[in-house]
Each structure stands twice: as C-alpha cells, then as structure tokens.
Amino acid sequence: MRAGTCAWNCGRGGSPLRYANAERSMAALRTLRFPSCLAFCRKHVNSITGRSFAKCQARFLSSVTERDGLQVSHNSNTGVVTLSMNKPPVNSLNLEFLQSMHKTLGEIQDDQDCRAVILTSGLTNIFCAGLDITEMYQPDDKRLREFWTSLQDMWIRLYSFPKTTMAAITGHSPAGGALLAMSCDYRVMAENFTIGLNETKLGIVAPTWFIDLYVGILGQRLSELALQTGKLFTSEEALKVGLVDQVVPLNDVIPTVEKELSEWKIPALARGMTKDVLRRIYWRKLQETQDVDTESFVFLIKQEKVQQTLGLYLQSLKNKKK
Numbered sequence: 001m002r003a004g005t006c007a008w009n010c011g012r013g014g015s016p017l018r019y020a021n022a023e024r025s026m027a028a029l030r031t032l033r034f035p036s037c038l039a040f041c042r043k044h045v046n047s048i049t050g051r052s053f054a055k056c057q058a059r060f061l062s063s064v065t066e067r068d069g070l071q072v073s074h075n076s077n078t079g080v081v082t083l084s085m086n087k088p089p090v091n092s093l094n095l096e097f098l099q100s101m102h103k104t105l106g107e108i109q110d111d112q113d114c115r116a117v118i119l120t121s122g123l124t125n126i127f128c129a130g131l132d133i134t135e136m137y138q139p140d141d142k143r144l145r146e147f148w149t150s151l152q153d154m155w156i157r158l159y160s161f162p163k164t165t166m167a168a169i170t171g172h173s174p175a176g177g178a179l180l181a182m183s184c185d186y187r188v189m190a191e192n193f194t195i196g197l198n199e200t201k202l203g204i205v206a207p208t209w210f211i212d213l214y215v216g217i218l219g220q221r222l223s224e225l226a227l228q229t230g231k232l233f234t235s236e237e238a239l240k241v242g243l244v245d246q247v248v249p250l251n252d253v254i255p256t257v258e259k260e261l262s263e264w265k266i267p268a269l270a271r272g273m274t275k276d277v278l279r280r281i282y283w284r285k286l287q288e289t290q291d292v293d294t295e296s297f298v299f300l301i302k303q304e305k306v307q308q309t310l311g312l313y314l315q316s317l318k319n320k321k322k
C-alpha cells in the first residue's frame, strides 16, 4: 500500500476509488492507516461486492497457513490464533505430528500479535484420538524414545503456554486427546462425544504427569475410579465432574469459545503469571525427570504383555468396520 492513501482504496488520501479492487484492497486492513475511511468503505464494499462487510472483513483480517497436519488461522482483529488439527483419519499423535505441534506452538508463542489460542480439530467427530498406537506397537527403539520425548516437549510447551489457551472440543477426545484439552485454560465441548484417560483399557498406564492433571481437575477419589476403569466420560458427564467447562451443540462450540475469550479481558501479565505460579510445579517436575520418564515409558511399552494388549486393541479398532 502506498503511504498516504486509504488502506481501503476508497479514494480518500489521493488514490482514485476503484470499485473492482475494493474487496481485494481490504487485505490492506492489517496496516490500516485511515480508520476514518471505514464507514465510507463499509457502504461501498456492500454495494460493490454484494457480500456482507463483516464477511469480507473477517476474511481479510485472517491469515491462514496449513502445514504438517495443522491449520493456523490468525485473526488480527481479535489477536486470536485458531490452531486446528487436521491429520486424518483421527488426529492421532505420531512423532512428526507432535514435532509439528511443538514447533507451531513455539511460533505462536513468539507472535507478538497473538493474545490467545483456540485449539480445535478440522476433522468430523474427532478432536484427537490420542497417541498414535502404531508408534507404540512393535516399535523401533530409537523412534520410540524420540516419540516420547516429542510428546513431553510438546506438552511442556502447551501446558506452560503464557497466552490464554482454550480447547474447542468438537469430537471424541480419549487419552492423549484428553491431555491436550486438559492442558488448555478453558474447555468447551460439543454434545454427544467422549473424553477421558482410558489407558488401562489398552493395557497401558497413564504417566504421572497425565494423572496429576486429572487429579487436579477431578480430585483424588474420582480420578482413582476413572483411571483404574479407563472411563471415557460423555460430554454431559464431563461437564458434571468439571472435566470441561461448557457443553454446547457442535455448531456452537467455536462461537462459544470466541465469546468466552472476548470476555477474558484480564491484564495479560497478571493472568500469565498467575497461570505460571499454578502450573510450573507440574511441568518443571517433568522437565527435571524427562530422561527417567522416557526410560520408564520404553521399559513398560516393551513388556510382552503390553505389546499383546496393544496389538489386540489395534485389531479391535480395525475390526470395527467389518
């Protein structure tokens, strides 16, 4: 955009009004320098493009990038980044996906224009199916270690994220999927799905740092029952026990999160420091014992009994279709 002309190309400030370019030129909104032209342009955009001003504005105020199974859309009007998991069929967390999430969260953390993140899914009916079971079944030793370290790193980054994080849980969210949601500051879930730590059903054990989160949210007694039985809570049950903060119809999940975010008008430093005080004991505990945690994971996963049960569980997922 030429300095001295209206960002909307409305003609004020020197350049001629170019109706045909009006919609395109709204991209310049990001560097809006003549806010007084807004009302004028609003009128013209409506009559020129036939699209609503709000729609055009939302489109051009957002930048969307897609990479390695993640879609990142940045709304520069609100400062909210929507991080959408988009790895069919079920957003299972494999090594590469975990690395991609870790890297992307790092970039969002450094983005000065971002004040909050919505973590959601681009897939129908699934938020995240948890860890990719194929990473743990008949694994390669080196990759297994790398996989677990990537999960630890990603979790530490998400859980200690200084900006506000909200989970828009638009589908099922077992085990590692529940961990993602629980690591956010607020959770809105769609009706009629399930969430919870069901590890025992797969013959595996949720690590201490998963359990710590559960106990923090559900309390000791309920966690004992739910963890031992590998319970998956329905959305409605999850709301009752406080595992999620709101349950709404599917189409209302994102708008509800956006509304909630707009109501969190809290001074960023105070909110961020408070979160840090509450959470650092947990992520630091893992950070200080990452190697031991990895070795204990590898040891357990390689047990013959664990491998057998994982194999059967994988098979039962595949047999579902038959």
Ligand SMILES: CCCCCC/C=C\CC(=O)SCCNC(=O)CCNC(=O)[C@H](O)C(C)(C)COP(=O)(O)OP(=O)(O)OC[C@H]1O[C@@H](n2cnc3c(N)ncnc32)[C@H](O)[C@@H]1OP(=O)(O)O
Residues within 6 Å of the ligand: 089, 090, 092, 125, 126, 128, 129, 130, 131, 132, 133, 134, 172, 174, 175, 176, 177, 198, 199, 202, 204, 205, 206, 207, 297, 300, 301, 306, 314, 317, 318, 320
């Ligand atoms: C011992 C040391 C400590 C270990 C600590 C581990 C910590 C966390 C563990 C985990 O997160 S383990 C993963 C737990 N997840 C689950 O139990 C979910 C399993 N999946 C489902 O229940 C269902 O797939 C679903 C998510 C409810 C979706 O159902 P839908 O009917 O829509 O889709 P499916 O037909 O069942 O699945 C499609 C396709 O995806 C494969 N798949 C599903 N989940 C996983 C997964 N977690 N990992 C790898 N692959 C998965 C499924 O087998 C199907 O494959 P194909 O048959 O199409 O090849």
